[in-house]
Amino acid sequence: MICYIYDGSFDGLLTAVYESYYMQEKPEQILRKEHFLPDFFIEPIYIKTSKEKAYKVYNAIKDKVSHEALKYVFYVFLSELKESSTLIYRYLKIAFKIGKDINLHMHNGIVLSVHKISNKVTNEVHRMLGFIRFKFLASNLYYAAMEPDHNILQLIMPHFSKRFSSQNFIIHDRKREIAALYNKEKWVIVDMLKADGEKLFLNNNDEVYEKLWKQYFSSITIENRKNRKLQKSYMPERYWKFLTEML
Incomplete structure (x- = not known):
């Protein structure tokens, strides 16, 4: 053959x-x-x-x-x-x-x-547009991590480069060790080790953004109406580790 x-x-x-x-x-x-x-x-x-x-x-x-x-x-x-x-x-x-x-x-x-x-x-692609969570770093940079099943980074970047056109940000596909970098004008995809993404957090001392997200989801949650099974059907559990509100 x-x-x-x-x-x-x-x-x-x-x-x-x-x-x-x-x-x-x-x-x-x-x-x-x-x-x-x-x-x-x-x-x-x-x-x-x-x-x-x-x-x-x-x-x-x-x-x-x-x-x-x-x-x-x-x-x-x-x-x-x-x-x-x-x-x-x-x-x-x-x-x-x-x-x-x-x-x-x-x-x-x-x-x-x-x-x-x-x-x-x-x-x-559609799911990831709603699941991406950015973390503000001390260097005036936003960072988001993901590990999608498929190689969709280049498919989601047009959406985020338009929605956050005034921000510098990185979307890091840790599974493939690549990242999209945006500098308020254009975006490029480069190699980026998983460890390099983790190092970014060492320079971040501001956790207010994450706390606000947690407080927001806590305030709108009705305890007796929680439905984990339904939640998983809309949001696969493998994505949860990158969602601030699920931490």
């Missing part, structure tokens, strides 16, 4: 899709390098990322299929599921044959799986 291995970037994935049309050895799987485990029955072919080839595939999806299909592909990529790259490859093979109506073929298992995974990523 032929398996294409790429570097884990979106350009790398699109390059692998490009090569699948021009290389003699056609893949049955496409995997990120961190997902690949050597196997006697698998012949790996390592794909070198090419921005030029990736750009051609990007435009082909946009022009020959649709912007919507391109969005689905990108969201499934951001899911970081092990099977996501192979699923995208199979989806695109069908999409290039059918064209712009690909997403009407929900009876097809591959198309249906793409929609389901994309919806999971979209739902987590």
Whole structure:
């Protein structure tokens, strides 16, 4: 079995899709390098990322299929599921044959799986817009930590850069050890260790903001109407450790 291995970037994935049309050895799987485990029955072919080839595939999806299909592909990529790259490859093979109506073929298992995974990523983006809690640091900087299931940092930043356009802030994805930095003008995503985020708190001596949040939620809570089960259904417990009101 032929398996294409790429570097884990979106350009790398699109390059692998490009090569699948021009290389003699056609893949049955496409995997990120961190997902690949050597196997006697698998012949790996390592794909070198090419921005030029990736750009051609990007435009082909946009022009020959649709912007919507391109969005689905990108969201499934951001899911970081092990099977996501192979699923995208199979989806695109069908999409290039059918064209712009690909997403009407929900009876097809591959198309249906793409929609389901994309919806999971979209739902987590919406949840995170309400779950992010910023902490004010002494250096006139706001910091927020999160550990989402999917790689959604770049999807939530347009919202926060508009809503808090007059503030300097950091949103730290501790699970992937990356962070979005905003300087009142633009935002960028950089590598940031989990330990570096924890060090930020060493310079913070002002806990008033957190206390106000706790007092607010305490004042509006009606003890005999607490419903933890319902609360968990709207706010998964795995997010609670980053919510000030849940501490």
